[in-house]
Amino acid sequence: MIGESHKICIVCGKSFPMSEFEYGNRVNNSYCRLCAKAYSAAYAKGGKVGAQIFLEKERAKWQAIK
Numbered sequence: 001m002i003g004e005s006h007k008i009c010i011v012c013g014k015s016f017p018m019s020e021f022e023y024g025n026r027v028n029n030s031y032c033r034l035c036a037k038a039y040s041a042a043y044a045k046g047g048k049v050g051a052q053i054f055l056e057k058e059r060a061k062w063q064a065i066k
Helices: 033-063
Strands: 007-009 015-017
Touching: none
Parallel strands: none
Antiparallel strands: 007 015
């Protein structure tokens, strides 16, 4: 959409149109769709601890670049 506002994913740190954060019958999610899918996979594989490790690892990648 032309003129659509953007938001930054709190996991990967990339900017996406707001529509990227509308999924799962919710709007204004914090994760982009790709990160939400990867988070779900990490949770399915390692439970809450695995998901937390995934988040920390992914956030560290882009925060180190700042």
